Amino acid sequence: MIPDEPHRHEPCSLYEDLINATADLAPIRMAVVHPCDVLSLSGALEAERKKLIVPLLIGPAAKIRAASIEADESIEGIEIIDVPHSHAAAQKAVALVRSGFADALMKGKLHTDELLDAVIDHNLGLRTERRISHIFAMDVPLYPKPLLITDAAINIYPDLNDKRDIVQNAIDLAHALGINLPKVAILSAVETVNPKIKSTLDAAALCKMADRDQITGGMLDGPLAFDNAISKSAAEAKGIRSEVAGDPDILVVPDLEAGNMVAKQLTYLAGAESAGIALGARVPIVLTSRADGIQSRLTSCALALLYFHHRRMLTV
Numbered sequence: 354m355i356p357d358e359p360h361r362h363e364p365c366s367l368y369e370d371l372i373n374a375t376a377d378l379a380p381i382r383m384a385v386v387h388p389c390d391v392l393s394l395s396g397a398l399e400a401e402r403k404k405l406i407v408p409l410l411i412g413p414a415a416k417i418r419a420a421s422i423e424a425d426e427s428i429e430g431i432e433i434i435d436v437p438h439s440h441a442a443a444q445k446a447v448a449l450v451r452s453g454f455a456d457a458l459m460k461g462k463l464h465t466d467e468l469l470d471a472v473i474d475h476n477l478g479l480r481t482e483r484r485i486s487h488i489f490a491m492d493v494p495l496y497p498k499p500l501l502i503t504d505a506a507i508n509i510y511p512d513l514n515d516k517r518d519i520v521q522n523a524i525d526l527a528h529a530l531g532i533n534l535p536k537v538a539i540l541s542a543v544e545t546v547n548p549k550i551k552s553t554l555d556a557a558a559l560c561k562m563a564d565r566d567q568i569t570g571g572m573l574d575g576p577l578a579f580d581n582a583i584s585k586s587a588a589e590a591k592g593i594r595s596e597v598a599g600d601p602d603i604l605v606v607p608d609l610e611a612g613n614m615v616a617k618q619l620t621y622l623a624g625a626e627s628a629g630i631a632l633g634a635r636v637p638i639v640l641t642s643r644a645d646g647i648q649s650r651l652t653s654c655a656l657a658l659l660y661f662h663h664r665r666m667l668t669v
Contacts, residue, residue, distance in 0.1 A: 505612025539575025
């Protein structure tokens with residue numbers, strides 16, 4: 354097999370481009386939920402310094418102040434909303450969004466399920482007609498552009514309707530990043546439709562849904578195996594004729610297990626960095642891992658900022 358032309362860029366350089374793209378945008382009011390550890394508090398404060406967000410720190414005030422001392426960070430002038438515990442912080446953050454006082458949510462030191470339980474509450478949450486899904490934005494040094502991977506964090510075994518929303522959420526984010534017609538690769542283990550492999554049937558159905566405008570704004574192809582989705586030479590070797598294969602902006606995985614493995618393999622074997630947000634609720638949600646560093650948190654805030662202003666432009 355003839356290898357693809359080699360590409361390499363400096364780690365995080367694509368993330369710097371995304372952050373730079375926010376230069377002319379007003380920061381958004383970010384409800385930071387339970388920022389009671391050094392990483393989540395420092396990430397929010399650095400995003401404030403970069404003029405990405407105006408943070409509203411929601412959690413036990415004593416714990417937030419203790420985290421600021423441990424981080425050697427000043428929280429002078431930053432609004433703190435004192436609540437007794439993480440569960441109350443999630444509920445208060447959602448209430449602030451519902452009242453119009455916050456434009457987005459950011460996860461601090463609490464479990465994702467605890468935050469999302471408040472978001473999806475039928476009476477007091479932030480549900481829309483769209484299913485909520487997570488999108489990783491990967492900066493892979495061996496890939497020439499940001500690579501969106503979905504869904505590797507929320508939907509465990511999504512059905513076809515769930516995948517329709519997962520794909521549309523990712524396309525909407527790509528539009529916010531300035532990608533007018535994102536190329537979407539629907540992944541499976543093989544590149545042909547096989548009735549014994551459900552993900553190949555879902556991939557074929559999603560492509561037909563795009564043909565019928567049930568999914569809009571992207572160019573879909575699938576099923577595609579990972580090699581021929583990413584590599585033009587692999588696709589050519591298998592006789593695949595596709596404008597998506599070898600040049601995707603978005604990878605749609607069959608389920609959370611597969612997505613989690615793909616994202617972590619890129620991180621630990623290819624030196625990739627990951628950032629990400631959840632879409633499908635009324636506002637974007639920054640859902641970083643508790644172990645994610647400052648760069649990941651900054652980039653995730655930039656994604657939320659770009660998406661927020663993109664959606665606002667569409668409604669004007």
